[in-house]
Amino acid sequence: MSLAIWGGVLGGLLGSGLLLVVARVLVLRRAPLEARVLPYVRDLAPVAPAPVAAPSAGVVGAVFGPLLRRAADGVERVLGGAPSVRRRLARAGIDRTVHDFRVEQVQWGLVGFSVTAAYGVLRTWTAATNPVPMVVLALVGFVLGVLWRDNRLTAQVKQRERAVLAEFPILAELLALAVAAGEGPVAALDRVVRRSGGALSADLSRVLAAVRTGQPVADAFDELAATTGVPVVARFAHGLAVALERGTPLADVLHAQAADVRESGRRELIEQGSRREIFMMVPVVFLVLPVTVIFAFWPGLVGLSLTTP
Template sequence: MMPFAFLAAFALAVGIGLVMSWVFARRPSLDARLAPYVRPADGRAWSEHNAGSRFTVARLAAPVVRDASRVLERWGSSAKDVRLRLDRSGSRLTVEQFRSQQVAWGAVGLGIGFAAATTMRIARGAPLVTLLILVAICALGAALARDAWLTRAANKRTALIVSELPTIADLLALSVAAGEGARAAMERVARTTHGALPEELRRALADARAGEPLSRALQDMAVRTGAQPLRRFVDGIVAALDLGTPLAAVLRAQAHDARVAGREQLMEQGGKREIVMLVPVVFLILPVTIVFATYPGLIAIRLTG
């Protein structure tokens, strides 16, 4: 009888939520009221313009997703921080699309939590308050997991850019030493190489072709990636371009500095791995060794006693 009571309480809560959402439904905006009477610029009717949407359910759920995105914006990470991490991870998603994915992950977590709560209620008769807390934790944890996944992707791509920097710097130095200018060398390297850093370099060159100064485009690239060695590398290139110093020598020096920074980072990571390796040694291998060393003596004492 208890599982049916739990399902009935859940259905009642959903019904109350739907009624309250209908009562406090937002009035349509001016754009939404004028949309059926306005013909888009492509000449099609508005209904035809919207008919190409992939999922009808997605269009119906758009207001709910938008409201949930505002809640995540208020209580979670800011839009500026999300935009920065999206740029660093190389993602083409907008902030709104990322918030929609967070809401979708939260909905999946909510479904998993509800299934687990129902199973625990049927099998063990767990308290209702505990099950509601479990469902809330699952939903919140899924939304936070999407945010943590983005942070991990951004950090991974930043580390990849740092590892690619010495090779790109050497190629730029060779191109400049062969007689090409700074922009021509960057275009050649960006066109003939593949990876995270060449992709960022192509984006910076596209901004420069659009009218932005090359030094400003390179500085924006360094800020966007968040890699400190790349920022020092770009500062050296900008200083060489502004002061007129030999660019090839500056690029070779920057490549050497990038390799030294990479070795230092590897040594730092190796030191952290050594500390992590102490955990199984101290808490697993050492106790087993002590047991094997003392157990025969204890048995001998017991037998002789």
Template structure:
């Protein structure tokens, strides 16, 4: 109970300090709405929202300072194919930390009531819950990015073959990319459609492919786009380059599967060594130990 009262007092003092800090004169804050124009004037909010907004802003800046840089976070969001802005992702991390803190406090209080633990245990559980809640959006984002990258690696060989067939049939590179993007419903097709939109907007094919590789963040895709850009700039036959890239991607996929199989084979030894082998040794030695103990 004392720990809960201390937390409430600290939260109240933080709100008062943030309100006083937000009331300070700032020329940038006064001029920002007029510089942005009349169409983006902020809507009036309630007193509680005005009081909590500085706290959220300060907490977001703290998360930005302690977390990943903005450029790195933008690359991870692009690799995961997420349309979420960096500020919104950090706000989600902040909300997750707050939810984890509340859940940790609830668990700590329940432990205190049921087991009679002290306030230190409640604070430790609350801190662990806040850390886990704050890290949850980043973990989910990394898993989405890894899954999306795996799908792109799986789709790339077939897309390279289709692109080679379209080029051999006499289509230009943008037309071939458009055909492949239409026939690819996965994340690779989405990225190709984005690259085509950039090409239609006036960007060169090489620049659009480079940006496509940067968004994908996969070494296989980067190698494929580099070879395609080099072939376009030097006038190398595209069909041969694309067939070679498709073969290379398949070879890399087989190598990745072999490496994954080797890791799984090693992981399979863990239950054998830690569970099955000790039980087998116990069953083999137990009758002899009993016989020695009984003197038989």
């Protein structure tokens, strides 16, 4: 094919793409019927127009969305483990489905593929290289991107669980104070949730929402104990459910739970300090001690070499 034919093909593709973009922009800029009619209807509050997504995002989603979804289905068939991913998403506080997470994994894999492919293209430009290893490297980059997103989810779970452990003693003490002041469990929970913010507060707000929809308080806390990944919070929720069922004083239970968490935190700090002591011995043994030995024996070795006939 000649250069003129290639130019015509590329020009046609560019024109078609620009035509699709312009058509999509015109559709997105058109206000919906509700936004145009409701402001002129009496006895109805005016409704602001819904936020419109960026044209490029809508075009990209419309064009590449089906491909990403099919790729996400392929990743799910290869990796599996949907229940584990669903549990980790819930423990990390991420409001997404497993399929949405698989789509994110595909996107991270495409980023890794793009980086390695760009490296391969630059390498072929600078020197003659066999393209097969570059293709294999690009595929490895895609796999590493997919696995990296999964590893990142695990890191998010651990980070949120550390935040929950840090918040738990304070929220338990606040609940104990509210219950000791004469409020009921639901009222105390509502007061604490409204005056706090964080990972554990979000979990307690879901418990409060379940209670307000008609679920018994003990069952809501049992569900929290079954879904949370923090053993301390699971024991707290289970103990609170048992106390509500048997009529045990809640203030004493909450104070005891907070004291147990603080004691476990103290033990963890002591264990971390003992491990840090071992790490602190590494520079002493491998850096300070050899330098000291050299300073002690080097002058004698030099003296012996000078006095030797």
